[in-house]
Amino acid sequence: MTRYLGWIAGAGLVALPFVYHQPYHLHLLVVILIWSFAYTSWSVMGRFGLVSLGHGGFMGIGAYVTALAWNHGGLTPWIGIPIALVAGGVLALLVAYPCFRFRITGHYFALVTLALSGIVLQVITATRDHTGGSLGYTPTRYQGGSSLYAMQFTGKTTWYLIALGVWAVGLYVWYRVDRSMMRYALEAISEDEDGAAAAGVHVTAEKLKITVLSAVMTALAGALYCQYQMFISPDTVSGISISLQMVFAVVVGGIYVSLGPTVGAIITILLAEVLRISFGTRAVGWDNLVYGVLLVLFIVFLPKGIVGSLLAAARPRKSVRAVAGT
Amino acid sequence: MLELRSVRAGYGGFQALFDVSLEVRAGEAVGVIGPNGAGKTTLLRVISGLIRPTAGSIAMEGVDLVATPAHRIVAVGIAHVPESRRLFPRMTVEDNLKMGGFLPAARAKYQDRLAFVYELFPRLRERRRQLAGTMSGGEQQMCAIGRALMSDPKLLLLDEPSAGLAPVIVEQVFDLVKRIRAGGLNVLIVEQNVRQVLRVVDRAYLLKAGSIRAAGSASELLSSETIREAYLGV
Amino acid sequence: MAIFDVFLLEALINGVLLGGVLALLSLGLNLVFGVIDVVWICYAELIMFGMYGMYFLYTVYHWPILVAAAACIAGVGALGVLLHVLVIAPLLGAAPINQLLATGGVLFFLQSAATVLFSIEFRNLGLRLPVLKLAGMFISYSRLLAFAAALIGMVLVFLFLSRTYTGAAIRAIAQDRQIMVLMGVDTRRIYLITSALGGGLAGLAACLLVLQYDVHPFVGLSFGPITFLICVLGGLGNFGGGFVAAFVFAELISLGGLYLDLEWGYVFAFVFFIVMMFVRPEGLMARRS
Numbered sequence: 001m002t003r004y005l006g007w008i009a010g011a012g013l014v015a016l017p018f019v020y021h022q023p024y025h026l027h028l029l030v031v032i033l034i035w036s037f038a039y040t041s042w043s044v045m046g047r048f049g050l051v052s053l054g055h056g057g058f059m060g061i062g063a064y065v066t067a068l069a070w071n072h073g074g075l076t077p078w079i080g081i082p083i084a085l086v087a088g089g090v091l092a093l094l095v096a097y098p099c100f101r102f103r104i105t106g107h108y109f110a111l112v113t114l115a116l117s118g119i120v121l122q123v124i125t126a127t128r129d130h131t132g133g134s135l136g137y138t139p140t141r142y143q144g145g146s147s148l149y150a151m152q153f154t155g156k157t158t159w160y161l162i163a164l165g166v167w168a169v170g171l172y173v174w175y176r177v178d179r180s181m182m183r184y185a186l187e188a189i190s191e192d193e194d195g196a197a198a199a200g201v202h203v204t205a206e207k208l209k210i211t212v213l214s215a216v217m218t219a220l221a222g223a224l225y226c227q228y229q230m231f232i233s234p235d236t237v238s239g240i241s242i243s244l245q246m247v248f249a250v251v252v253g254g255i256y257v258s259l260g261p262t263v264g265a266i267i268t269i270l271l272a273e274v275l276r277i278s279f280g281t282r283a284v285g286w287d288n289l290v291y292g293v294l295l296v297l298f299i300v301f302l303p304k305g306i307v308g309s310l311l312a313a314a315r316p317r318k319s320v321r322a323v324a325g326t
Numbered sequence: 327m328l329e330l331r332s333v334r335a336g337y338g339g340f341q342a343l344f345d346v347s348l349e350v351r352a353g354e355a356v357g358v359i360g361p362n363g364a365g366k367t368t369l370l371r372v373i374s375g376l377i378r379p380t381a382g383s384i385a386m387e388g389v390d391l392v393a394t395p396a397h398r399i400v401a402v403g404i405a406h407v408p409e410s411r412r413l414f415p416r417m418t419v420e421d422n423l424k425m426g427g428f429l430p431a432a433r434a435k436y437q438d439r440l441a442f443v444y445e446l447f448p449r450l451r452e453r454r455r456q457l458a459g460t461m462s463g464g465e466q467q468m469c470a471i472g473r474a475l476m477s478d479p480k481l482l483l484l485d486e487p488s489a490g491l492a493p494v495i496v497e498q499v500f501d502l503v504k505r506i507r508a509g510g511l512n513v514l515i516v517e518q519n520v521r522q523v524l525r526v527v528d529r530a531y532l533l534k535a536g537s538i539r540a541a542g543s544a545s546e547l548l549s550s551e552t553i554r555e556a557y558l559g560v
Numbered sequence: 561m562a563i564f565d566v567f568l569l570e571a572l573i574n575g576v577l578l579g580g581v582l583a584l585l586s587l588g589l590n591l592v593f594g595v596i597d598v599v600w601i602c603y604a605e606l607i608m609f610g611m612y613g614m615y616f617l618y619t620v621y622h623w624p625i626l627v628a629a630a631a632c633i634a635g636v637g638a639l640g641v642l643l644h645v646l647v648i649a650p651l652l653g654a655a656p657i658n659q660l661l662a663t664g665g666v667l668f669f670l671q672s673a674a675t676v677l678f679s680i681e682f683r684n685l686g687l688r689l690p691v692l693k694l695a696g697m698f699i700s701y702s703r704l705l706a707f708a709a710a711l712i713g714m715v716l717v718f719l720f721l722s723r724t725y726t727g728a729a730i731r732a733i734a735q736d737r738q739i740m741v742l743m744g745v746d747t748r749r750i751y752l753i754t755s756a757l758g759g760g761l762a763g764l765a766a767c768l769l770v771l772q773y774d775v776h777p778f779v780g781l782s783f784g785p786i787t788f789l790i791c792v793l794g795g796l797g798n799f800g801g802g803f804v805a806a807f808v809f810a811e812l813i814s815l816g817g818l819y820l821d822l823e824w825g826y827v828f829a830f831v832f833f834i835v836m837m838f839v840r841p842e843g844l845m846a847r848r849s
Binding site: 049051053094095098099102104106107108110111112114115116118119121122123125126239240241244247248251285286287288289291292293294295296299300303 | 593599601646647650651654655656657658660661662664665666667668669670671672673674675676777781784785786788789791792796820823824826827830833834837838
Binding site for chain 3: 374375376395396397398399400401405406408412414415416417421424425426428429433474477
């Protein structure tokens, strides 16, 4: 039954822009879809306890490498994006490998990744002669902004379909991971690393695989964002705020559920828009303020997120407590 | 002095003690023996406040311990030497002892108590600047007992003092307990090593699978069949 | 050749001076982690508020500077306690990740609150301290002052931890939390005291940093990540390790800034950090897991 529901909903989503043309709303949908994809990418590793607070760094790399390759290198994004993905993957490997090899987990791992996103931001600012620093960066328009070669499209419909497609791919990847052996390996690792290793799981390799996958997907989100908005700046695509925003959205939506990150994206982006509309220019800072408060409240009262909590409420489980010696 | 009545306690969904009643009268040394997993450690923990009972009453000289916040139970006069010592490994012997005397009432008597402990355990004075984690098992046990004594307690709870120690050291530890007892301190010892503990206590209870199965004087229990059955499951 | 040496020496000395303040920062973070087992991701943002406090009290309301400093230290100390009571305490039993995320939420909140309250303009304390000329090198007096104050602060904390009963309890609780009850220690009180101390150290750091740098809502991003790296490299909860790591990183930043832009100094520090993970992974493990 749910299978057909999915197909019907999918068909509806694809048909949407052809029956409903309001550009502003389509714009919102595109933004929601791109960020949903980014958040889903984070949750692919976040759900296994590999909480990275540095995914803003990967998104920033995706965006800036693509833009720089086009502006400075004349490379079409069709080549530039793969380069950006590789760059993101390599960075993930460089940082994650020593972390995993030397069992740097939990707090330590989160802090290292946090520092990573901060460093990426610093590099972008430091290379301001090439990247425009904190002022931002614009990929040069090609053929009036509508070109398949430059991956620039003026029609919202086109972008909507692209974003929808990528988002769907993101969900598909999430499902594949969910049904794979890798998932069981990673869950075992997150519960008891030594035990998993003793059972023959290649702990470092599994963790690296999922981390690189997550990083590459996030870099793709950054690249897409760059091509769509045609303007990027360190604060909008990289840095600690973005990293935290990702975690916040997934926590709110539900970390263990495939559509959780999407729900989180819908909530956060709509929230930001509502605040922007009601406060106008005075809204600067208010959206993050509300995020901050909501994040704390959610962590304290609803750690499973909205979707996760709803599901948990529908499916009560008996918990087994460990006995600590008599 | 110490009275437990129908105490139930456990961990989460697992119940470890079933309607345990026992008492330690003034001037007594009491032992609780029983096989592994009987609930002996849980018993001491529920007295000293590390865990709270789900039912029953615990009173020390009339003071209701269940109603007392856990960190104030020491002030009532109960000092607990936990299972496997639980010293602060990266603090010196003297700092560990200092922590034992954390109570305001004990701070006033710090120098006296310290002298008392060092007199009882001269080896500790020698090693007072040594990190507690680097000492041998026997020395750690002495330090742990000394730490508990710093609060000038009326009742000392000892959890498996022989655990992990060589037989020679175990003898020394129990000799020490005898000396402490002789000084007038009440003791409640939980122990697997039946022979050693029955040497130093007046009475003992047999705890098995969370319930008291037998009670009596040390000499009675030493020759009793019940004990043998409980330990060997025969 | 002689000029080259002078600049190098100057950078080295500035590195030491910076190291003092970074060591103070890492001490506060390590203290809270060691005792409460939570990382205050928003630590740098607490400092940021302290810096704003100094700006308003001294520059706008013209309080005497020492009084303003004392008020800031107390104020951020109170913020620390508030943070603990409102956010940390409810989550003490939760998964560590949740605790991290909650302080992340506070980071968001503090940055945004500052943006809303004070706008994103850069504010300067407006205090011009002299620059000492020493053997051809220019050493800023404010840096020297900050270094001295940081050292004094750390010595005071050290004395507190080693000489007082509460200090002993703080050290002990980091090593075995569960049995503190048996010593008659109220762990909640110790957490509050530690939070106040951590906040107070942040307040002191704020006073020192505002002497040298402008304050704006995102200034925390300049030294937050570095502080985390320092603490991780030195071992979370390891005061001595953090102290050494602070000076190492400070020298890297200072020397990096000598040859390239300041931002590259941070990149060097991070690269160094990654390399260190390979070379001395034990250096990254806190003595407590």
